Amino acid sequence: MLTISCSQMKAMDSYAINNIGIPSIVLMENAALKVLKNIDLKNKNYFTIVCGVGNNGGDGLALARHLALINKKIDLFIIGNLDKGTKDFNINLNILKNMDTNFTHIKNDGGLEKLKEAAKNGDLTIDSIFGIGLTRKVQDLFYKTIEIINYYSKEILSIDIPSGLDGDTGVPLGISVKANKTITFHLMKKGLANNIYYTGDVVVEDIGIPNKATEAVLKMD
Numbered sequence: 001m002l003t004i005s006c007s008q009m010k011a012m013d014s015y016a017i018n019n020i021g022i023p024s025i026v027l028m029e030n031a032a033l034k035v036l037k038n039i040d041l042k043n044k045n046y047f048t049i050v051c052g053v054g055n056n057g058g059d060g061l062a063l064a065r066h067l068a069l070i071n072k073k074i075d076l077f078i079i080g081n082l083d084k085g086t087k088d089f090n091i092n093l094n095i096l097k098n099m100d101t102n103f104t105h106i107k108n109d110g111g112l113e114k115l116k117e118a119a120k121n122g123d124l125t126i127d128s129i130f131g132i133g134l135t136r137k138v139q140d141l142f143y144k145t146i147e148i149i150n151y152y153s154k155e156i157l158s159i160d161i162p163s164g165l166d167g168d169t170g171v172p173l174g175i176s177v178k179a180n181k182t183i184t185f186h187l188m189k190k191g192l193a194n195n196i197y198y199t200g201d202v203v204v205e206d207i208g209i210p211n212k213a214t215e216a217v218l219k220m221d
């Protein structure tokens, strides 16, 4: 199976957006719908969704919207500096605010306590804290958040990459979510291959990036 690096994925992402003209928000919506497709909606009704403030978090927010639209119970958490949210993260956050969807901003131990309860009571925890944009060691509140997700969740689904896992080496940067299932986008990432301890079952889902983008980037290397 072809596996690619995070930088190759980023290059394919931006080729699709900048050279082919697919708006990034379309890719994010496709990503969210592909994650939804992989959830057992017959047996799961209560979701704890933990979002970072990058586009991985944006995927989680878009998924939260789709779960809310089918009347699932969601406990939404956001961790990170809300002033640093990406454009597409903010588009999806704004929609949820306009839909009167509440969320807990994890800023201190109080937020962590709420997360503990939600993880314990939920049917599935959705991990959308970090994806291919993880750049450094996971520390402090982020570290504690991942510890709680791992310890208290009944089941965990990671969006794109288990948060904390280096998408290229497959090694945790301090700590990583231990997912039961990982839905990764477009192509298998190098760090996910043969790494079931952290990834659980990996499903590769197409999100509408044309082959032309893939070939253009692979030709560069």
Ligand SMILES: NC(=O)C1=CN([C@@H]2O[C@H](COP(=O)(O)OP(=O)(O)OC[C@H]3O[C@@H](n4cnc5c(N)ncnc54)[C@H](O)[C@@H]3O)[C@@H](O)[C@H]2O)[C@H](O)CC1
Pocket (backbone or CB within 6 Å): 009, 010, 012, 013, 027, 028, 031, 052, 053, 054, 055, 056, 057, 058, 059, 080, 084, 086, 129, 130, 131, 132, 133, 134, 135, 136, 137, 138, 139, 142, 159, 160, 161, 185, 186, 207, 209
């Ligand atoms: N690949 C595709 O075609 C698509 C991918 N999508 C999703 O977007 C993410 C990548 O999003 P990006 O904004 O580049 O990065 P992340 O969201 O993964 O994380 C960046 C976010 O996290 C902060 N951060 C990084 N490391 C740390 C750390 N150790 N501690 C604390 N904070 C950290 C950083 O500052 C940013 O705020 C990809 O994985 C997909 O899920 C698109 O949605 C669809 C197309």
Ligand SMILES: [K+]
Pocket (backbone or CB within 6 Å): 056, 127, 128, 129, 130, 131, 158, 159, 160, 161, 162, 163
């Ligand atoms: K993730």
